[in-house]
Amino acid sequence: MLSLSPLRRFGLVLVLAMAAERLSAGDCDPSQALQAKLRANPNADTYTEIGTWFGDRHEFSCAADAYRKALSLAPDSARLPYLLGLSLYSSGNLLGAVPALQQSVDSAPNKLKPRLILAAALDRLQRKDEAKQQWQAALKIDAQSTAARQGLANELADEGNFGGAIALLRSSQSHPDIAVTLAQIYVRLKMLDEASKLLTDALAHNPSSLPLATTLASVNLKQTHYQAAEKVCAKAVRQHPSDPDLLRLYLQVLVLTGNSSVAQPLARKLLAAAPHDFELLYLNGVLEHDAGDSKSAREHLEQAVAADPNVAAAHFHLGIVLAALNDPKSAKEQLERALALGATEPEIHFELGKVLHALGENEEAAQQVKLYQQGLQERNHRSVAASKSAQGDKALASGDPQQAISLYREALDATPEDGLLNFKLAIALDRAGDIATEQTVLERAIQINPDLASAQNQLGFLASRRGDSAAAEQHFREAVRAAPGFAEAWVNLAATLGLQSRFSEAQKAVASALELEPQNPQALLLKDTLAKVTTQR
Structure with missing residues (x-):
């Protein structure tokens, strides 16, 4: 080991003593005992102990300063780069954290924790490819790592590889954190029923899990199942009565369900804790x-x-309140601001019309009343369409496609630009054997909404049935583009590619279907058929 001259040794001790004095004199003040220890022994171990002391108190910037000084004294340490990187990451200094964590990974490549934190930092910096490599490396170290599975699954989903993400998570979906991540991917795929079932089952096995409860309640809200969301939140609040995020979610749900008697005291309590929120x-x-x-x-x-100032609903409600307080001029300003911000509810026009009338602006008031009436008419049309559509669904389910066709047409008379309604009509026409009209209606459906995957899939099926493989392939590809979690469309695409002797592409498509639904019978049969064909070639 290279020795230091007495003069240089004295200089190093002086520098460390000065550093110790700066640490104790600044904002980062460790305990008196640690300050005394630092003055007596300004070495790597003491600085590490100080870093740990700050870290335990969540003073991560101060912890990072201490670990940085420790690392300067022990540059070959495998542990200190990790502690420094972790502190920097925890303090929000992602750019600073990455080099330290990379040094830790390089010096100890089989350690899991440094890779997990490095991957998370890279992901937050939007360095997705590098993050993906670290998540994959972490899984090689520990194939059961929950954090690594979640991280890699999210990277795959961000790439559009939803099948790969689901396959990675499905085998461990009994774990609460994995279930939450998988449910979030289902939500991204608009598979809300699957997300709800997964979370409900997981919560039954882990009834005290707060992440499961809040994610399930959020999915319930997306499904407009407000009562179900309230029930989930109420139970979670009994178990976690002090969690601020849960209480905020509960308040939102209570307002939606109209449970004012519970919502009002909770709203006051939360506002007292965050008066400017x-x-x-x-x-x-x-x-x-x-x-x-x-x-x-x-x-x-x-x-x-x-x-x-950019939330239309707040201006709308303030306008109503100001009108009730006989301040029509201010109410007008708020209601017009709500409209300028994109509010579309008919009631805004009605309230503005009343205010304008109070101000003597009768012509403008009449125009707002007209807009209100038009809005009510459109809402009524949507209500009629929803009612007729529900009746049509019931008729189709009971085996009466002709009655379903009649009801769906009545619904479309009310809302002709509804792509999903056109698709429902097309299915009823298919059941009735009117394929020519079905084709026309399906084409209308995707003209309205090209991302209506079910309609694209059905058009692909019709094209395949008439022998037009190119058109079938195009529609099936559009279906899986619009809905990557649509296993049936992946199977249909695989079958179409197989008929064109494009076996390698067909096998990839059927693999995507099986990633989504490992027990899908059509996919399993097609997989075996493709395997036999390729073996015989």
Whole structure:
């Protein structure tokens, strides 16, 4: 080992002593005992101990300073780069964390934790390819690592490889964290029923899991199953009564279900803890207006629009409150601002019409009333269409396609630009044997919405049946593009490619189907058939 001259040794000790004095004199003040220890022994072990002390107190920037000094004294340490990188990552300094974590990984390539933190840092920096490599390396170290599976699955989903992501997670979906990640991928694929079932089953086995409960409630909200979301949240709140994010979600659900008696005290409690929070100010204002307390509602809604002036709903509710307080001029300003921000509810035009009438602007008021009536008519048309569509669904399920066709046509008379309704009509026509009209209606459906995967898949099926493999392939590819989780379309695409003797592409397509549904009988049969054909070639 190379020795230092007495003069250089004295210089190093002086530098370290000065560094110790700077550490104790600045914002990063360790305990008195550690400061004394540092003055007596300004070495790597002492700085590491100080870093740990700061880390335990979540003072990560100070911890990073201490670990950095320790590493300068022990540059060959395998542990210190990890501790430095972890502290920098925890403090939000991602750019600084990556070199330290990379050094840790290079010096100890079989350690799992440094790779996981490095992968997470790279992902947050949008360096996706590098992150993916680290997640893969982590899985080679520990194939059961939950964090690595979640990380790699999210990278695959971001690439559009949803089948690969689902296959990676499905075998471990009993783990709560894995179930949450898999459900989030289902949500991205608009597979809300699958997400709900997965989370419900997982929560039954892990009833105290907060992430499972909040994710399930969020999925319920997307499905507009508000009562179900309230039930999930209420149970979770009993188990986790102090979690602020859960309480906020519960409040949102309570407002949607109209449970004001529970929502009002909760809203006041949360606002007291976060008095400048836009959402809490807004929800308190809405609840106070509903309770007839216009004065308090005005105060909170004015604070809400000051906190975030770009939310139309806040301006709308403030406008209603101001009108109730006989301030039509200010109400007009707020309601017009809501419209400018993109609000489309007919009630805004109605409320603005009343305010304009109060201000003597009768011509403008009449125009707003006309817009209100038009909006109500459109809403009524949507309501009629929804009712007729539901009746059509029931008729089709009971085996009466002719009745279903009649009902779907009535629904389309009300809302002709509804792509899904056109698809439903096409299926009824198919059941009735009217293939020519079905083709026309399906083409209309994808003209309205090219991403309607079910319609693309059915058009592909019709094209395949009439022997037009090129058109069939095009429609099946459009179906899986629009809905990568659509296993049936992957099977149909594989079969079409197989008929064109494009066996390698067909095998890839059927593999995608089996990643989504490992027990899909059509996919399994097609896989075996393709394997036999390629073996015989």
